[in-house]
Amino acid sequence: MKMGTSADVVEKRAYGSPGLLIFLVLLVFTVALIIFSFPAGLYAVYSGKLSSANFTSSTLIRPYFWIGPAALFAPFVVSSGVAFAVLIAIYVAFLIYSLRQQVGALTAVSKSLREGFSGLFSSPFLVVIIAIGFLNFTATLIDGVVSATGTPIGGVTGDPLELLVGFAYSPLVEELGFRVVLIGLVALILSLSRPWKTALSALWRPSKAIEGLAVGSGASIIIWVATGFSAVTFGACHIVCGGGAWDIGKLPEAAYGGLVLGYLYVKHGFHVAVLAHWGVDFFGTVYAFFGQAAYGIPWNSGTTEYAGQYLVDIDMLFLFGLASFLVVAYLGIRKFMRRRSGASPTDINLPAEGVET
Secondary structure (H helix, E strand, O other): OOOOOHHHHHHHHHHHHHHHHHHHHHHHHHHHHHHHHHHHHHHHOOOOOOOOOOOOOHHHHHHEEEOEEEEEEEOOEEEEEHHHHHHHHHHHHHHHHHHHOOOOHHHHHHHHHHHHHHHHOOHHHHHHHHHHHHHHHHHHHHHHHHHHHHOOOOOOOHHHHHHHHHHHHHHHHHHHHHHHHHHHHHHHHOOOOOHHHHHHHHOHHHHHHHHHOOOOOHHHHHHHHHHHHHHHHHHHHHHOOOOEEOOOOHHHHHHHHHHHHHHHHHHHHHHHHHHHHHHOOOOOOHHHHHHHHHHHOOOOOOOOOHHHHHHHHHHHHHHHHHHHHHHHHHHHHHHHHHHOOOOOOOHOOOOHOOOOO
């Protein structure tokens, strides 16, 4: 009797893996929720039913940017509705860009059916979606643990329209201020001896600065120290720069989030970090604001919740979010064990070093 090769066995096992197929179904469902979040947000902003009388889509606001923990205000004003539309266009463009990078989503799915879960991480777009689930689940878990200790976390309050515009605004400006300024500029300086295109691309993806260098090199250590510093600064700024919205209990989750976003920025690029951050701030709440604008259900209601927001919460906490955490943990443990045994870990490397930006 002819025996199949080990590759055949792996392929058959992958195609027949119920866990992988269930994960793919949850992934498609999450992508659908993400796609519909854009028109939901636009409706909430422009319907005229979300805001109180003192803040509307025509209200002028002054954009600001973070330079580390320092806020820098722009010398011009723009209406909140225009600002929101521009931000939506940027996030859609980032998603399309991640789809058009070297490995497409469908190619990565096909690869995963042959090789298992690790194949999904060859697509920057799928990295974004999985990162959104992973970060939402783990951040919520940390907040839950902190709340269980009785430590106050705090929360944002104010005009619903102003809050929604802020949730759309913060991912871009905070990633610029805390990741590009505190990590990217370090990578740029470390790359000054390289061709200028490589040096500039290190601002977009800092791992460019250490490509070809040995693991544990001085440059690598400097970049990861900068990443840790960025995370701590990001966490602390939620307490001291947030206008009193957050209490000390927010620090662990915010610093952890900064660390994950810093890792995504270094390894995968600015657009991946921004979209993962967007997936927590905007995607995590936009259906609640839509529910208030369309059906009068308070966005922060503790007793009733709009069905769309309920689906997002269930998906991020008990379905795709939990599944993403388990997949990342599983691949991380496999990689660690392979390194300990001296085997090549290339089959489970998370993608981005080989993805040109």
